[in-house]
Amino acid sequence: xxxxxxxxxxxxxxxxxxxxxxxxxxxxxxxxxxxxxxxxxxxxxxxxxxxxxxxxxxxxxxxxxxxxxxxxxxxxxxxxxxxxxxxxxxxxxxxxxxxxxxxxxxxxxxxxxxxxxxxxxxxxxxxxxxxxxxxxxxxxxxxxxxxxxxxxxxxxxxxxxxxxxxxxxxxxxxxxxxxxxxxxxxxxxxxxxxxxxxxxxxxxxxxxxxxxxxxxxxxxxxxxxxxxxxxxxxxxxxxxxxxxxxxxxxxxxxxxxxx
Numbered sequence: 582x583x584x585x586x587x588x589x590x591x592x593x594x595x596x597x598x599x600x601x602x603x604x605x606x607x608x609x610x611x612x613x614x615x616x617x618x619x620x621x622x623x624x625x626x627x628x629x630x631x632x633x634x635x636x637x638x639x640x641x642x643x644x645x646x647x648x649x650x651x652x653x654x655x656x657x658x659x660x661x662x663x664x665x666x667x668x669x670x671x672x673x674x675x676x677x678x679x680x681x682x683x684x685x686x687x688x689x690x691x692x693x694x695x696x697x698x699x700x701x702x703x704x705x706x707x708x709x710x711x712x713x714x715x716x717x718x719x720x721x722x723x724x725x726x727x728x729x730x731x732x733x734x735x736x737x738x739x740x741x742x743x744x745x746x747x748x749x750x751x752x753x754x755x756x757x758x759x760x761x762x763x764x765x766x767x768x769x770x771x772x773x774x775x776x777x778x779x780x781x782x783x784x785x786x787x788x789x790x791x792x793x794x795x796x797x798x799x800x801x802x803x804x805x806x807x808x809x810x811x812x813x814x815x816x817x818x819x820x821x822x823x824x825x826x827x828x829x830x831x832x833x834x835x836x837x838x839x840x
Contacts, residue, residue: 582648584628584649587645588617599614606627606630606631608630628645628649629646631645632645632646638804639655639799639800639804640803640804643657643800655798656799657801658799658802668802672695679809680699680825681699682811683700683702683787685808686807687806688806691745691749692715693713693717694714699821699824699825700810702785702821703778704721705780708724717752719746720752720756723739723756723759728778731778732776732777732778732779734775734777736760738774739756743756775813782823786812786813787811787813789808789809789810789811791806791808792807793806793807
């Protein structure tokens, strides 16, 4: 990777001017111009300040440090590393806390890390090889043996899924093949794109929210996303409560998924 070009491309992509970036990083526009043209070699601290000022993902910050000839600053721990034990415990508590609403945690590729028991209602009827830790939730959503046959508004939902895969071209191409010739949008999306899903407890109308660890300094932790499926109407809320039945207390010791 050519560091000057990589820095310039990211600054341009984020619509940040040289002057703005220089001010954020505590340097001058002239110095930044020299760095981007290759006429000046930035020190390690300057590279860190520039990538922080652009608010790049931690993985990209490490990549730019390597491109500039420096060792990565941000560690990348395995999720089963003892150092992340408090994180795994927190995730388990959060997933249980969303019950009776479905919730799950995925990595940067959309591979499932853990899910609570309510997510079974979303994935019911899907082929076993598409469900469970390590499988891809985007493939689960759009594969013909997954959730897709039960999605009432597949065109809108497929567009929503595919728009999240811009950086994963191979997966995007695969999933696009499952939903060829998407019909036009109904134009009646309201305030958010809902997931309208047929289930054994009637049709569910679900909104999604995504949560991240905002202060993470570990690459693996920073890339985790907790996605919750919340009811868009009272009928859905009642159906989810009925499907869950009595919810065991968190102290029961049943983990919602494998970390």
